Amino acid sequence: MLDTHPASEARTPIAGEPERDAIELSAVLHALSDPIRLQMVAELGDGVEHTCGSIKLPVTKSTCTHHFRVLREAGVIHQRQEGTSRLNSLRSVDLEARFPGLLGTVLRAAAAG
Amino acid sequence: MLDTHPASEARTPIAGEPERDAIELSAVLHALSDPIRLQMVAELGDGVEHTCGSIKLPVTKSTCTHHFRVLREAGVIHQRQEGTSRLNSLRSVDLEARFPGLLGTVLRAAAAG
DNA sequence: CCAGATGTACGATGACCGTCGTACAATCAA
DNA sequence: TTGATTGTACGACGGTCATCGTACATCTGG
Numbered sequence: 001m002l003d004t005h006p007a008s009e010a011r012t013p014i015a016g017e018p019e020r021d022a023i024e025l026s027a028v029l030h031a032l033s034d035p036i037r038l039q040m041v042a043e044l045g046d047g048v049e050h051t052c053g054s055i056k057l058p059v060t061k062s063t064c065t066h067h068f069r070v071l072r073e074a075g076v077i078h079q080r081q082e083g084t085s086r087l088n089s090l091r092s093v094d095l096e097a098r099f100p101g102l103l104g105t106v107l108r109a110a111a112a113g
Numbered sequence: 114m115l116d117t118h119p120a121s122e123a124r125t126p127i128a129g130e131p132e133r134d135a136i137e138l139s140a141v142l143h144a145l146s147d148p149i150r151l152q153m154v155a156e157l158g159d160g161v162e163h164t165c166g167s168i169k170l171p172v173t174k175s176t177c178t179h180h181f182r183v184l185r186e187a188g189v190i191h192q193r194q195e196g197t198s199r200l201n202s203l204r205s206v207d208l209e210a211r212f213p214g215l216l217g218t219v220l221r222a223a224a225a226g
Numbered sequence: 227c228c229a230g231a232t233g234t235a236c237g238a239t240g241a242c243c244g245t246c247g248t249a250c251a252a253t254c255a256a
Numbered sequence: 257t258t259g260a261t262t263g264t265a266c267g268a269c270g271g272t273c274a275t276c277g278t279a280c281a282t283c284t285g286g
Contacts, residue, residue, distance in 0.1 A: 025222050030146035034244080035139050052263065063245055065264060070243095084253045084262040099222035101214065106142070109212035113138045147274080165233065176275055178234060183273095197232040197283045 014079040014086070016072055020094040023075035028099070031074035037067050038110050041076060041090065045107045049087040125194035129186055133207040136188035141212070144187035150180050151223050154189060154203065158220045162200040 018024075032038055036059060043055045052064050059067070068088060071077045076095070077088050095103045131137075145151055149172060156168045165177050172180070181201060184190045188211075191204050208216045 026148050029142050033143035033146050101218045105214045105218045
């Protein structure tokens with residue numbers, strides 16, 4: 001139930017994510033260029049799955065959904081369904097493989113910002 | 114009027130560049146999120162000054178001017194006038210001080226394409 | 227002085243983006 | 257079943273963006 005082990009983290013994947021090799025740098029940079037989305041990604045930086053509602057943001061639910069979709073379609077995050085909740089997590093491994101160091105550098109820059 | 118640049122490289126600086134500490138991460142990422150601008154920055158990555166016309170791009174002069182202004186106002190590049198030419202160069206030092214590793218990582222990612 | 231080269235300024239246009247409200251679907255607990 | 261929770265879908269609205277054409281300003285070389 002509260003299991004977040006690796007083996008259970010892809011039970012109900014959400015479609016619309018690009019394959020690792022199809023992740024585009026421009027799309028990733030654009031996704032990260034919005035302050036709200038950057039904040040979302042920063043919150044996901046701990047490697048833990050977060051739901052839409054578990055991240056305090058100055059926007060409505062609709063807008064939150066929109067931003068998470070942008071991040072997903074850019075290949076920045078992974079989403080999976082669990083009950084009524086949608087769990088979001090960073091695609092750290094894929095991003096590191098495709099654009100080594102990028103995510104970490106941006107997150108560090110955001111923290112310094 | 115004194116400046117910190119070598120005398121030959123700042124004879125006619127162009128206004129509208131943010132101070133180092135005023136460079137915003139969102140603005141930088143947005144500036145780099147356009148494929149044309151990313152290509153421009155990649156060409157400037159050799160550390161050499163380039164003019165608008167010396168970079169082959171699939172856009173008109175007007176659009177080129179527009180993109181260089183976006184990069185300048187985001188704090189990514191420095192521009193100086195020399196005759197009828199406007200010389201563009203990366204603000205590598207400022208960017209490295211403000212967001213360590215960011216520019217290099219993005220350029221490497223762009224090269225990996 | 228004049229013609230060419232370099233680049234800007236300005237306006238227009240079509241597309242995209244961020245935001246929201248409302249309505250709706252799915253799940254879980256009582 | 258009923259109600260609460262969680263999030264999506266859809267449409268709308270205003271703002272921003274990328275692109276271009278045209279006109280203009282500035283410098284340079286004959």
